[in-house]
Amino acid sequence: MPSATSDHADAAALDADPPGLHAWADALHQLQAAAELEQLDEDLVAMIAVPRRAVEVAVPIRSDGGGVATFTGWRVQHSSTRGPGKGGLRYHPGASLDETKALAMLMSWKCALVDVPFGGAKGAIRCDPAQLSLAERERLTRRYASELLPVIGPNRDILAPDINTGEREMGWIMDTYSAVHGHPVGTCVTGKPVIVGGSSARRSATGLGVATVLRTAARRQRLGDPLRVAIAGYGNVGRTVAELLAADDDVRIVAVSDVAGARHDPRGLDVATLGRALDGGATVADAPTGEPCARDALLEIDCDVLVPAAVGGQLHAGNADHVRARVIVEGANGPTTREADAILHDRGVVVVPDILANAGGVVASYFEWVQGVQAMPWLGRDVSERLVERLEAAFDDVVAHAERRGCTLRDAALGIGVRRVVDAHVARGLYP
Numbered sequence: 296m297p298s299a300t301s302d303h304a305d306a307a308a309l310d311a312d313p314p315g316l317h318a319w320a321d322a323l324h325q326l327q328a329a330a331e332l333e334q335l336d337e338d339l340v341a342m343i344a345v346p347r348r349a350v351e352v353a354v355p356i357r358s359d360g361g362g363v364a365t366f367t368g369w370r371v372q373h374s375s376t377r378g379p380g381k382g383g384l385r386y387h388p389g390a391s392l393d394e395t396k397a398l399a400m401l402m403s404w405k406c407a408l409v410d411v412p413f414g415g416a417k418g419a420i421r422c423d424p425a426q427l428s429l430a431e432r433e434r435l436t437r438r439y440a441s442e443l444l445p446v447i448g449p450n451r452d453i454l455a456p457d458i459n460t461g462e463r464e465m466g467w468i469m470d471t472y473s474a475v476h477g478h479p480v481g482t483c484v485t486g487k488p489v490i491v492g493g494s495s496a497r498r499s500a501t502g503l504g505v506a507t508v509l510r511t512a513a514r515r516q517r518l519g520d521p522l523r524v525a526i527a528g529y530g531n532v533g534r535t536v537a538e539l540l541a542a543d544d545d546v547r548i549v550a551v552s553d554v555a556g557a558r559h560d561p562r563g564l565d566v567a568t569l570g571r572a573l574d575g576g577a578t579v580a581d582a583p584t585g586e587p588c589a590r591d592a593l594l595e596i597d598c599d600v601l602v603p604a605a606v607g608g609q610l611h612a613g614n615a616d617h618v619r620a621r622v623i624v625e626g627a628n629g630p631t632t633r634e635a636d637a638i639l640h641d642r643g644v645v646v647v648p649d650i651l652a653n654a655g656g657v658v659a660s661y662f663e664w665v666q667g668v669q670a671m672p673w674l675g676r677d678v679s680e681r682l683v684e685r686l687e688a689a690f691d692d693v694v695a696h697a698e699r700r701g702c703t704l705r706d707a708a709l710g711i712g713v714r715r716v717v718d719a720h721v722a723r724g725l726y727p
């Protein structure tokens with residue numbers, strides 16, 4: 296059993312380098328910029344700059360060795376004005392209240408932008424999941440869920456997978472919630488196993504959304520035939536995008552990377568061969584298609600569209616000048632730093648922002664929740680068709696707004712999201 300994160304250790308870590316502080320400062324900066332663009336009422340902006348509720352919980356669990364280990368967890372509900380809170384739960388040693396607040400706020404704008412009737416929320420437990428046994432992980436998840444029972448639920452706040460959590464954790468949370476309420480309640484989580492009401496389309500939904508907005512952006516920019524696409528990060532999102540696009544004759548996936556390396560071929564990689572190699576345990580660099588290249592060189596490769604689909608901050612002041620793509624579609628959350636964004640804008644590179652490009656995940660989650668509420672599963676095809684429709688509509692809204700305001704797609708997307716939340720506040724008025 297690992298050493299638990301004691302409160303004492305937490306305090307020392309926070310003093311040394313407050314984790315997540317930058318993320319929260321950036322989130323507030325984005326809110327301020329959107330408020331100025333939209334000329335929003337200052338008092339209302341001050342109100343939505345504060346999360347409606349931020350809960351910190353102790354998560355004590357019995358360790359396999361027989362002792363007790365106590366972890367710290369959070370759930371932040373940034374807004375519930377347009378509907379119940381919605382957002383993932385992450386397990387990470389660097390998790391913090393500030394980071395969770397920032398991510399919850401971004402969820403509010405994202406849900407509003409793609410017009411799903413949810414507010415924004417996020418949860419985290421500061422822990423190193425690699426150090427936990429399966430049984431400890433289950434006890435951790437169930438105890439966290441039980442500590443939050445008074446504030447979560449299908450009409451209050453709906454949890455979903457995020458970093459280091461997945462279907463299994465969502466199944467445990469559903470079971471804990473259902474056991475306490477005395478009947479099955481699948482709608483307290485999304486991203487749960489299909490056998491208990493999860494959506495078979497959820498796993499590919501984010502990639503499908505990225506591929507949809509990529510196609511739309513490429514058409515708008517009149518990018519060439521064949522369309523040459525490079526993808527940085529080849530996990531759930533990156534691989535789905537590559538496999539969907541490679542099915543079309545007019546697309547070449549010219550380069551892909553994972554954390555360990557990259558491969559490229561200007562004539563197009565063989566995506567099926569790559570997939571088989573990865574399924575067999577190879578890394579991207581080992582796959583028998585194209586030529587090897589340095590991982591970060593991919594970001595500067597000759598292509599029409601670049602999809603950063605790995606970690607935050609991949610595009611920064613040091614490489615933004617060398618990007619050769621004409622369009623960037625942000626599959627990852629926050630892959631472009633503020634400095635890089637300004638450089639790319641000056642160079643005329645179009646950036647399709649994360650809150651639009653990767654919103655397919657939350658749209659499919661909403662559909663999963665609707666199916667649960669209606670107790671009527673849809674066909675996978677219905678989910679995909681409605682998802683594509685919704686993202687195309689959101690893309691058109693963002694482009695039209697950017698033209699009206701004379702701003703970037705990112706500013707327009709944030710402006711729309713923030714304005715919708717503020718308008719909902721105005722429509723409901725202030726209690727009491």
Ligand code: NAD
Binds near residue numbers: 530554
């Ligand atoms: P994943 O863990 O399945 O895949 C991440 C991939 O990135 C892996 O191939 C990994 O090797 C690679 N990678 C890591 N560091 C890299 C680096 N420096 N350079 C190149 N490759 C690197 O994760 P995912 O679910 O595909 O998520 C990717 C991004 O998309 C994350 O930022 C995530 O927050 C965001 N996102 C995911 C979803 C979703 O539904 N999965 C939804 C919204 C946003």
